[in-house]
Amino acid sequence: MSKLLAKEMRLSASKLSYIFIVFTLMAFIPQYPILVGAFFVCFGIFHSFQTARESNDIVYSSLLPIAKRDVVRGKFAFTLVIQGIAFAVSIVFVAIRMLVAGDAGPYGFNAMMNANLAYLGYMLIIFGLFNLVFIAGFFKTAYKFGGAFVIYIVITTIVVSLAEVLHHIPGLEALNSNAYGPLQLIALIAGIVLFAVMTFAGLKLSEKRFERVDL
Amino acid sequence: MTAVLEVNGLCKAYPSFKLDNVGFSIEAGHIMGFIGRNGAGKTTTLKCLLDLAHPSAGDVRFFGLDARTNQTQIKQRIGYVVSTAGYHQRKRIQLISEVTKTFYPTWDEDAYRHYLDVFGLDEGKSPRELSEGMKVKYSIALALSHRAELLILDEPTSGLDPISRDELLMIFEQLAEKGVAILFSTHITSDLDKCAHDVTYIKEGKIIYTGTREGLGMPIEDYMLEHERREIHV
Numbered sequence: 001m002s003k004l005l006a007k008e009m010r011l012s013a014s015k016l017s018y019i020f021i022v023f024t025l026m027a028f029i030p031q032y033p034i035l036v037g038a039f040f041v042c043f044g045i046f047h048s049f050q051t052a053r054e055s056n057d058i059v060y061s062s063l064l065p066i067a068k069r070d071v072v073r074g075k076f077a078f079t080l081v082i083q084g085i086a087f088a089v090s091i092v093f094v095a096i097r098m099l100v101a102g103d104a105g106p107y108g109f110n111a112m113m114n115a116n117l118a119y120l121g122y123m124l125i126i127f128g129l130f131n132l133v134f135i136a137g138f139f140k141t142a143y144k145f146g147g148a149f150v151i152y153i154v155i156t157t158i159v160v161s162l163a164e165v166l167h168h169i170p171g172l173e174a175l176n177s178n179a180y181g182p183l184q185l186i187a188l189i190a191g192i193v194l195f196a197v198m199t200f201a202g203l204k205l206s207e208k209r210f211e212r213v214d215l
Numbered sequence: 216m217t218a219v220l221e222v223n224g225l226c227k228a229y230p231s232f233k234l235d236n237v238g239f240s241i242e243a244g245h246i247m248g249f250i251g252r253n254g255a256g257k258t259t260t261l262k263c264l265l266d267l268a269h270p271s272a273g274d275v276r277f278f279g280l281d282a283r284t285n286q287t288q289i290k291q292r293i294g295y296v297v298s299t300a301g302y303h304q305r306k307r308i309q310l311i312s313e314v315t316k317t318f319y320p321t322w323d324e325d326a327y328r329h330y331l332d333v334f335g336l337d338e339g340k341s342p343r344e345l346s347e348g349m350k351v352k353y354s355i356a357l358a359l360s361h362r363a364e365l366l367i368l369d370e371p372t373s374g375l376d377p378i379s380r381d382e383l384l385m386i387f388e389q390l391a392e393k394g395v396a397i398l399f400s401t402h403i404t405s406d407l408d409k410c411a412h413d414v415t416y417i418k419e420g421k422i423i424y425t426g427t428r429e430g431l432g433m434p435i436e437d438y439m440l441e442h443e444r445r446e447i448h449v
Contacts, residue, residue: 056303
Protein backbone atom coordinates (compact mmCIF):
# COMPACT_ATOMS: atom_id res chain seq x y z
CA MET A 1 0.00 0.00 0.00
CA SER A 2 2.89 2.38 0.71
CA LYS A 3 4.09 2.00 -2.90
CA LEU A 4 0.61 2.77 -4.17
CA LEU A 5 0.27 5.78 -1.90
CA ALA A 6 3.68 7.07 -2.98
CA LYS A 7 2.63 6.60 -6.59
CA GLU A 8 -0.58 8.53 -5.98
CA MET A 9 1.19 11.36 -4.18
CA ARG A 10 4.17 11.71 -6.51
CA LEU A 11 2.76 10.86 -9.91
CA SER A 12 -1.01 11.01 -10.00
CA ALA A 13 -2.04 13.80 -7.63
CA SER A 14 -2.92 17.34 -8.58
CA LYS A 15 -1.08 19.96 -6.53
CA LEU A 16 -4.47 21.52 -5.83
CA SER A 17 -5.30 18.56 -3.58
CA TYR A 18 -2.56 19.72 -1.22
CA ILE A 19 -3.14 23.45 -1.67
CA PHE A 20 -6.89 23.24 -0.99
CA ILE A 21 -6.20 21.98 2.55
CA VAL A 22 -5.65 25.69 3.23
CA PHE A 23 -9.44 26.13 3.06
CA THR A 24 -9.66 24.57 6.53
CA LEU A 25 -8.59 28.05 7.68
CA MET A 26 -12.20 29.05 7.02
CA ALA A 27 -12.77 27.78 10.56
CA PHE A 28 -11.66 31.24 11.69
CA ILE A 29 -14.17 33.21 9.59
CA PRO A 30 -17.05 34.53 11.69
CA GLN A 31 -20.58 34.91 10.28
CA TYR A 32 -19.78 32.38 7.56
CA PRO A 33 -20.88 28.80 6.79
CA ILE A 34 -17.42 27.47 7.63
CA LEU A 35 -18.32 23.87 6.71
CA VAL A 36 -17.82 24.75 3.04
CA GLY A 37 -14.09 24.57 3.89
CA ALA A 38 -14.51 20.78 4.18
CA PHE A 39 -16.19 20.78 0.77
CA PHE A 40 -13.26 22.71 -0.72
CA VAL A 41 -10.82 20.13 0.67
CA CYS A 42 -12.79 17.48 -1.24
CA PHE A 43 -12.89 19.74 -4.28
CA GLY A 44 -9.08 19.69 -4.15
CA ILE A 45 -9.12 15.87 -4.12
CA PHE A 46 -11.58 15.97 -7.04
CA HIS A 47 -8.84 17.67 -9.06
CA SER A 48 -6.59 14.65 -8.58
CA PHE A 49 -9.30 12.42 -10.05
CA GLN A 50 -9.54 14.81 -12.97
CA THR A 51 -5.75 14.73 -13.43
CA ALA A 52 -5.78 10.94 -13.18
CA ARG A 53 -8.37 10.71 -15.92
CA GLU A 54 -6.55 13.10 -18.22
CA SER A 55 -3.20 11.39 -17.75
CA ASN A 56 -4.61 7.90 -18.31
CA ASP A 57 -3.52 7.04 -14.78
CA ILE A 58 -6.19 4.38 -14.29
CA VAL A 59 -4.91 2.32 -17.24
CA TYR A 60 -1.29 2.91 -16.18
CA SER A 61 -2.14 1.69 -12.66
CA SER A 62 -4.13 -1.29 -13.94
CA LEU A 63 -1.11 -2.48 -15.91
CA LEU A 64 1.13 -2.43 -12.86
CA PRO A 65 1.61 -5.80 -11.15
CA ILE A 66 -1.14 -5.18 -8.60
CA ALA A 67 -4.67 -6.47 -8.17
CA LYS A 68 -7.38 -4.40 -9.81
CA ARG A 69 -8.89 -3.57 -6.42
CA ASP A 70 -5.55 -2.05 -5.41
CA VAL A 71 -6.05 0.67 -8.02
CA VAL A 72 -9.17 1.66 -6.06
CA ARG A 73 -7.40 1.31 -2.71
CA GLY A 74 -4.61 3.62 -3.89
CA LYS A 75 -7.14 6.35 -4.66
CA PHE A 76 -8.81 5.84 -1.28
CA ALA A 77 -5.47 5.89 0.55
CA PHE A 78 -4.58 9.20 -1.09
CA THR A 79 -8.02 10.65 -0.32
CA LEU A 80 -7.76 9.57 3.32
CA VAL A 81 -4.32 11.14 3.64
CA ILE A 82 -5.59 14.52 2.39
CA GLN A 83 -8.75 14.30 4.51
CA GLY A 84 -6.64 13.18 7.49
CA ILE A 85 -4.29 16.15 7.19
CA ALA A 86 -7.25 18.52 6.79
CA PHE A 87 -8.93 16.98 9.85
CA ALA A 88 -5.73 17.11 11.95
CA VAL A 89 -5.12 20.81 11.24
CA SER A 90 -8.82 21.46 11.85
CA ILE A 91 -8.47 19.92 15.33
CA VAL A 92 -5.72 22.50 15.99
CA PHE A 93 -7.89 25.32 14.63
CA VAL A 94 -10.87 24.18 16.72
CA ALA A 95 -8.64 24.05 19.82
CA ILE A 96 -7.52 27.62 19.14
CA ARG A 97 -11.11 28.75 18.57
CA MET A 98 -12.48 27.03 21.70
CA LEU A 99 -9.60 27.41 24.16
CA VAL A 100 -8.01 30.68 23.09
CA ALA A 101 -10.51 32.76 21.13
CA GLY A 102 -13.64 31.55 22.95
CA ASP A 103 -16.41 34.16 22.74
CA ALA A 104 -14.01 36.97 21.85
CA GLY A 105 -15.11 39.58 19.30
CA PRO A 106 -17.51 38.40 16.58
CA TYR A 107 -17.30 34.78 17.76
CA GLY A 108 -19.47 35.69 20.76
CA PHE A 109 -22.54 36.50 18.67
CA ASN A 110 -21.95 34.29 15.65
CA ALA A 111 -25.26 33.43 13.96
CA MET A 112 -23.47 30.97 11.74
CA MET A 113 -21.49 27.91 12.76
CA ASN A 114 -18.69 28.11 15.29
CA ALA A 115 -15.66 25.86 15.02
CA ASN A 116 -16.15 23.35 17.82
CA LEU A 117 -16.43 19.58 18.27
CA ALA A 118 -19.75 19.45 16.42
CA TYR A 119 -18.10 21.22 13.47
CA LEU A 120 -15.44 18.48 13.38
CA GLY A 121 -18.19 15.86 13.31
CA TYR A 122 -19.95 17.61 10.41
CA MET A 123 -16.63 17.84 8.54
CA LEU A 124 -16.29 14.08 8.74
CA ILE A 125 -19.79 13.62 7.33
CA ILE A 126 -18.85 15.80 4.34
CA PHE A 127 -15.64 13.80 3.85
CA GLY A 128 -17.50 10.50 4.13
CA LEU A 129 -20.08 11.63 1.58
CA PHE A 130 -17.27 12.41 -0.87
CA ASN A 131 -15.87 8.91 -0.44
CA LEU A 132 -19.25 7.25 -0.91
CA VAL A 133 -21.00 9.46 -3.45
CA PHE A 134 -18.17 10.84 -5.56
CA ILE A 135 -15.47 8.16 -5.50
CA ALA A 136 -17.85 5.23 -5.82
CA GLY A 137 -19.63 7.21 -8.57
CA PHE A 138 -16.34 7.71 -10.41
CA PHE A 139 -15.50 4.01 -10.32
CA LYS A 140 -18.73 3.11 -12.11
CA THR A 141 -16.85 3.94 -15.31
CA ALA A 142 -13.42 5.06 -14.03
CA TYR A 143 -13.89 7.89 -16.52
CA LYS A 144 -17.09 9.89 -16.04
CA PHE A 145 -17.38 11.90 -12.85
CA GLY A 146 -19.50 14.97 -13.61
CA GLY A 147 -22.79 13.46 -12.46
CA ALA A 148 -21.30 12.01 -9.27
CA PHE A 149 -19.74 15.36 -8.38
CA VAL A 150 -22.98 17.27 -8.98
CA ILE A 151 -24.86 14.83 -6.71
CA TYR A 152 -22.14 15.26 -4.10
CA ILE A 153 -22.46 19.06 -4.30
CA VAL A 154 -26.24 18.89 -3.86
CA ILE A 155 -26.04 16.54 -0.87
CA THR A 156 -23.23 18.59 0.70
CA THR A 157 -25.25 21.79 0.31
CA ILE A 158 -28.16 20.11 2.12
CA VAL A 159 -25.86 18.86 4.91
CA VAL A 160 -24.24 22.31 5.35
CA SER A 161 -27.68 23.95 5.44
CA LEU A 162 -29.06 21.42 7.95
CA ALA A 163 -25.99 21.84 10.16
CA GLU A 164 -26.49 25.60 10.11
CA VAL A 165 -30.21 25.25 10.95
CA LEU A 166 -29.77 22.63 13.67
CA HIS A 167 -28.18 24.91 16.30
CA HIS A 168 -31.03 27.43 15.91
CA ILE A 169 -33.57 24.83 17.05
CA PRO A 170 -34.53 25.42 20.70
CA GLY A 171 -32.67 23.03 22.95
CA LEU A 172 -29.86 22.46 20.48
CA GLU A 173 -28.10 25.83 20.93
CA ALA A 174 -25.22 24.09 22.74
CA LEU A 175 -24.22 22.57 19.39
CA ASN A 176 -22.86 25.97 18.42
CA SER A 177 -21.28 26.96 21.70
CA ASN A 178 -17.64 27.98 21.82
CA ALA A 179 -17.36 26.01 25.03
CA TYR A 180 -17.49 22.23 25.25
CA GLY A 181 -20.88 20.57 25.67
CA PRO A 182 -22.00 16.90 25.55
CA LEU A 183 -24.22 17.58 22.51
CA GLN A 184 -21.10 18.52 20.56
CA LEU A 185 -19.44 15.27 21.57
CA ILE A 186 -22.48 13.33 20.32
CA ALA A 187 -22.26 15.18 16.99
CA LEU A 188 -18.53 14.38 16.74
CA ILE A 189 -19.06 10.69 17.53
CA ALA A 190 -21.91 10.55 15.01
CA GLY A 191 -19.55 12.14 12.44
CA ILE A 192 -16.82 9.59 13.16
CA VAL A 193 -19.25 6.67 12.83
CA LEU A 194 -20.85 8.01 9.64
CA PHE A 195 -17.44 8.74 8.11
CA ALA A 196 -16.24 5.20 8.85
CA VAL A 197 -19.43 3.61 7.49
CA MET A 198 -19.59 5.76 4.33
CA THR A 199 -15.87 5.36 3.59
CA PHE A 200 -15.99 1.59 4.02
CA ALA A 201 -19.15 1.34 1.90
CA GLY A 202 -17.58 3.64 -0.72
CA LEU A 203 -14.45 1.50 -0.87
CA LYS A 204 -16.32 -1.78 -1.24
CA LEU A 205 -18.74 -0.35 -3.80
CA SER A 206 -15.84 1.18 -5.79
CA GLU A 207 -13.93 -2.12 -5.80
CA LYS A 208 -17.01 -3.99 -6.97
CA ARG A 209 -17.83 -1.47 -9.68
CA PHE A 210 -14.26 -1.11 -10.94
CA GLU A 211 -13.92 -4.88 -11.23
CA ARG A 212 -16.68 -4.78 -13.88
CA VAL A 213 -15.27 -1.84 -15.85
CA ASP A 214 -13.78 -2.46 -19.30
CA LEU A 215 -10.94 0.01 -19.76
CA MET B 216 8.66 -25.79 -26.36
CA THR B 217 6.48 -24.29 -23.63
CA ALA B 218 4.03 -21.64 -24.71
CA VAL B 219 4.58 -18.25 -23.11
CA LEU B 220 1.02 -17.34 -23.93
CA GLU B 221 -1.89 -19.62 -24.77
CA VAL B 222 -5.32 -18.28 -25.67
CA ASN B 223 -8.30 -20.58 -26.23
CA GLY B 224 -11.93 -19.85 -27.02
CA LEU B 225 -11.75 -16.16 -26.08
CA CYS B 226 -15.12 -14.44 -26.51
CA LYS B 227 -16.21 -10.90 -25.78
CA ALA B 228 -19.43 -9.32 -26.96
CA TYR B 229 -20.14 -5.63 -27.45
CA PRO B 230 -23.41 -4.29 -28.88
CA SER B 231 -21.98 -3.95 -32.37
CA PHE B 232 -18.97 -6.23 -32.31
CA LYS B 233 -17.86 -9.53 -30.86
CA LEU B 234 -14.72 -11.55 -30.45
CA ASP B 235 -15.64 -15.06 -31.40
CA ASN B 236 -13.62 -18.01 -30.15
CA VAL B 237 -10.21 -16.38 -30.49
CA GLY B 238 -7.28 -18.72 -29.97
CA PHE B 239 -3.53 -18.70 -30.58
CA SER B 240 -0.28 -19.34 -28.77
CA ILE B 241 3.22 -17.91 -28.77
CA GLU B 242 6.49 -19.47 -27.67
CA ALA B 243 9.56 -17.96 -26.02
CA GLY B 244 11.88 -16.18 -28.44
CA HIS B 245 9.17 -15.92 -31.09
CA ILE B 246 7.83 -12.80 -32.73
CA MET B 247 4.14 -13.04 -33.55
CA GLY B 248 2.40 -10.49 -35.72
CA PHE B 249 -1.24 -10.02 -34.82
CA ILE B 250 -2.79 -8.68 -37.98
CA GLY B 251 -6.15 -7.51 -39.13
CA ARG B 252 -7.68 -4.41 -40.58
CA ASN B 253 -8.83 -1.51 -38.42
CA GLY B 254 -11.65 -2.61 -36.12
CA ALA B 255 -11.00 -6.34 -36.60
CA GLY B 256 -10.62 -6.91 -32.85
CA LYS B 257 -6.86 -6.70 -32.29
CA THR B 258 -6.91 -4.16 -29.44
CA THR B 259 -9.95 -5.79 -27.83
CA THR B 260 -8.14 -9.12 -27.82
CA LEU B 261 -5.03 -7.60 -26.26
CA LYS B 262 -7.14 -5.83 -23.63
CA CYS B 263 -8.86 -9.09 -22.77
CA LEU B 264 -5.47 -10.74 -22.31
CA LEU B 265 -4.41 -8.05 -19.86
CA ASP B 266 -7.67 -7.98 -17.89
CA LEU B 267 -8.38 -4.43 -19.06
CA ALA B 268 -11.54 -5.83 -20.63
CA HIS B 269 -13.47 -8.83 -19.38
CA PRO B 270 -13.88 -11.75 -21.75
CA SER B 271 -17.24 -13.49 -21.49
CA ALA B 272 -15.61 -16.85 -22.14
CA GLY B 273 -12.24 -18.39 -22.87
CA ASP B 274 -9.04 -19.51 -21.31
CA VAL B 275 -5.90 -17.36 -21.19
CA ARG B 276 -2.64 -18.71 -19.80
CA PHE B 277 0.64 -16.87 -19.44
CA PHE B 278 3.65 -19.06 -18.59
CA GLY B 279 1.17 -21.83 -17.83
CA LEU B 280 -0.64 -19.67 -15.24
CA ASP B 281 -4.35 -18.91 -15.45
CA ALA B 282 -4.65 -15.20 -16.28
CA ARG B 283 -7.80 -14.68 -14.22
CA THR B 284 -6.28 -15.75 -10.94
CA ASN B 285 -2.62 -14.81 -11.38
CA GLN B 286 -2.75 -11.29 -12.83
CA THR B 287 -0.27 -9.79 -10.35
CA GLN B 288 2.31 -12.49 -10.88
CA ILE B 289 1.82 -12.43 -14.65
CA LYS B 290 2.16 -8.65 -14.93
CA GLN B 291 5.56 -8.91 -13.25
CA ARG B 292 6.72 -10.95 -16.23
CA ILE B 293 5.18 -9.11 -19.15
CA GLY B 294 5.33 -5.64 -20.63
CA TYR B 295 2.52 -3.86 -22.46
CA VAL B 296 3.34 -1.16 -24.94
CA VAL B 297 0.91 1.17 -26.67
CA SER B 298 1.87 3.67 -29.30
CA THR B 299 -0.29 6.76 -29.06
CA ALA B 300 -2.28 6.62 -25.82
CA GLY B 301 0.55 7.03 -23.35
CA TYR B 302 0.37 7.73 -19.64
CA HIS B 303 1.35 10.79 -17.67
CA GLN B 304 2.35 12.67 -20.78
CA ARG B 305 3.44 15.76 -18.86
CA LYS B 306 5.50 14.12 -16.13
CA ARG B 307 9.23 13.68 -16.54
CA ILE B 308 10.39 10.24 -17.59
CA GLN B 309 12.68 10.13 -14.57
CA LEU B 310 9.70 10.42 -12.20
CA ILE B 311 7.59 7.89 -14.12
CA SER B 312 10.46 5.40 -14.01
CA GLU B 313 11.20 6.05 -10.33
CA VAL B 314 7.59 5.36 -9.41
CA THR B 315 7.13 2.42 -11.79
CA LYS B 316 10.21 0.54 -10.64
CA THR B 317 8.98 0.38 -7.04
CA PHE B 318 6.36 -2.14 -8.18
CA TYR B 319 8.88 -4.56 -9.69
CA PRO B 320 11.12 -6.60 -7.37
CA THR B 321 12.96 -7.77 -10.49
CA TRP B 322 13.84 -4.22 -11.60
CA ASP B 323 17.36 -4.08 -13.01
CA GLU B 324 18.69 -0.51 -12.77
CA ASP B 325 21.79 -1.30 -14.84
CA ALA B 326 19.59 -2.69 -17.61
CA TYR B 327 17.40 0.42 -17.42
CA ARG B 328 20.42 2.72 -17.77
CA HIS B 329 21.67 0.54 -20.61
CA TYR B 330 18.42 0.78 -22.58
CA LEU B 331 18.12 4.53 -21.98
CA ASP B 332 21.58 4.86 -23.46
CA VAL B 333 20.99 2.47 -26.36
CA PHE B 334 17.67 4.10 -27.28
CA GLY B 335 19.00 7.64 -26.76
CA LEU B 336 16.32 8.53 -24.20
CA ASP B 337 16.65 11.68 -22.11
CA GLU B 338 15.18 11.20 -18.62
CA GLY B 339 14.65 14.93 -18.26
CA LYS B 340 11.99 14.91 -20.97
CA SER B 341 8.31 14.13 -20.59
CA PRO B 342 6.57 11.63 -22.92
CA ARG B 343 4.80 14.46 -24.75
CA GLU B 344 8.20 15.79 -25.79
CA LEU B 345 9.12 12.46 -27.36
CA SER B 346 8.40 11.34 -30.90
CA GLU B 347 6.06 8.36 -31.32
CA GLY B 348 9.05 6.10 -31.94
CA MET B 349 10.82 7.27 -28.81
CA LYS B 350 7.65 6.74 -26.75
CA VAL B 351 7.52 3.13 -27.87
CA LYS B 352 11.22 2.74 -27.11
CA TYR B 353 10.69 4.18 -23.63
CA SER B 354 7.87 1.70 -22.95
CA ILE B 355 10.09 -1.13 -24.17
CA ALA B 356 12.93 0.10 -21.94
CA LEU B 357 10.59 0.03 -18.93
CA ALA B 358 9.37 -3.46 -19.78
CA LEU B 359 12.86 -4.86 -20.33
CA SER B 360 14.16 -3.28 -17.13
CA HIS B 361 11.82 -5.47 -15.10
CA ARG B 362 12.97 -8.39 -17.23
CA ALA B 363 9.72 -8.93 -19.09
CA GLU B 364 9.67 -12.28 -20.84
CA LEU B 365 6.80 -11.33 -23.11
CA LEU B 366 6.17 -7.98 -24.74
CA ILE B 367 2.66 -7.20 -25.90
CA LEU B 368 2.62 -4.22 -28.20
CA ASP B 369 -0.48 -2.60 -29.65
CA GLU B 370 0.27 -1.03 -33.02
CA PRO B 371 3.81 -0.08 -32.03
CA THR B 372 4.83 0.80 -35.56
CA SER B 373 1.81 2.92 -36.48
CA GLY B 374 2.73 6.54 -36.95
CA LEU B 375 6.44 5.80 -37.13
CA ASP B 376 8.65 6.92 -39.99
CA PRO B 377 10.29 4.11 -42.04
CA ILE B 378 13.67 4.49 -40.32
CA SER B 379 12.15 4.31 -36.82
CA ARG B 380 10.06 1.32 -37.88
CA ASP B 381 13.12 -0.42 -39.19
CA GLU B 382 14.98 0.31 -35.94
CA LEU B 383 12.11 -1.04 -33.87
CA LEU B 384 11.89 -4.24 -35.89
CA MET B 385 15.64 -4.67 -35.46
CA ILE B 386 15.16 -4.31 -31.69
CA PHE B 387 12.42 -6.96 -31.81
CA GLU B 388 14.70 -9.39 -33.61
CA GLN B 389 17.51 -8.87 -31.11
CA LEU B 390 15.14 -9.30 -28.15
CA ALA B 391 13.72 -12.49 -29.66
CA GLU B 392 17.26 -13.83 -29.97
CA LYS B 393 17.59 -13.25 -26.22
CA GLY B 394 14.48 -15.36 -25.62
CA VAL B 395 11.88 -12.59 -25.24
CA ALA B 396 8.56 -13.40 -26.87
CA ILE B 397 6.91 -10.55 -28.75
CA LEU B 398 3.27 -10.24 -29.70
CA PHE B 399 2.54 -7.13 -31.68
CA SER B 400 -0.58 -6.04 -33.42
CA THR B 401 -0.31 -4.18 -36.68
CA HIS B 402 -2.02 -3.60 -39.96
CA ILE B 403 1.28 -2.85 -41.69
CA THR B 404 2.04 -6.22 -43.22
CA SER B 405 5.48 -5.27 -44.52
CA ASP B 406 6.66 -5.09 -40.87
CA LEU B 407 5.82 -8.75 -40.45
CA ASP B 408 7.54 -9.83 -43.65
CA LYS B 409 10.73 -8.46 -42.09
CA CYS B 410 10.71 -10.09 -38.70
CA ALA B 411 7.69 -12.22 -37.67
CA HIS B 412 8.09 -15.94 -37.07
CA ASP B 413 4.37 -16.43 -36.58
CA VAL B 414 1.22 -14.71 -37.73
CA THR B 415 -2.26 -14.58 -36.27
CA TYR B 416 -4.82 -13.04 -38.58
CA ILE B 417 -8.13 -11.79 -37.20
CA LYS B 418 -11.12 -10.68 -39.24
CA GLU B 419 -14.36 -9.36 -37.77
CA GLY B 420 -13.53 -10.87 -34.39
CA LYS B 421 -12.67 -14.34 -35.72
CA ILE B 422 -9.28 -15.91 -36.21
CA ILE B 423 -8.73 -16.71 -39.89
CA TYR B 424 -5.20 -18.03 -39.55
CA THR B 425 -2.70 -18.67 -36.80
CA GLY B 426 0.62 -20.36 -37.43
CA THR B 427 4.01 -19.81 -38.98
CA ARG B 428 4.48 -17.04 -41.49
CA GLU B 429 5.63 -19.57 -44.09
CA GLY B 430 2.46 -21.57 -43.48
CA LEU B 431 0.42 -18.85 -45.19
CA GLY B 432 1.91 -19.96 -48.48
CA MET B 433 1.97 -16.45 -49.86
CA PRO B 434 3.01 -12.93 -48.80
CA ILE B 435 0.96 -11.68 -45.85
CA GLU B 436 -0.51 -8.76 -47.74
CA ASP B 437 -1.73 -11.02 -50.55
CA TYR B 438 -3.28 -13.35 -47.99
CA MET B 439 -5.10 -10.50 -46.31
CA LEU B 440 -6.29 -9.01 -49.58
CA GLU B 441 -7.59 -12.39 -50.70
CA HIS B 442 -9.80 -12.48 -47.59
CA GLU B 443 -10.71 -8.83 -47.29
CA ARG B 444 -10.97 -7.38 -50.79
CA ARG B 445 -14.46 -6.42 -51.88
CA GLU B 446 -15.94 -4.34 -54.64
CA ILE B 447 -16.59 -0.74 -53.71
CA HIS B 448 -18.70 1.51 -55.91
CA VAL B 449 -18.81 5.19 -55.09
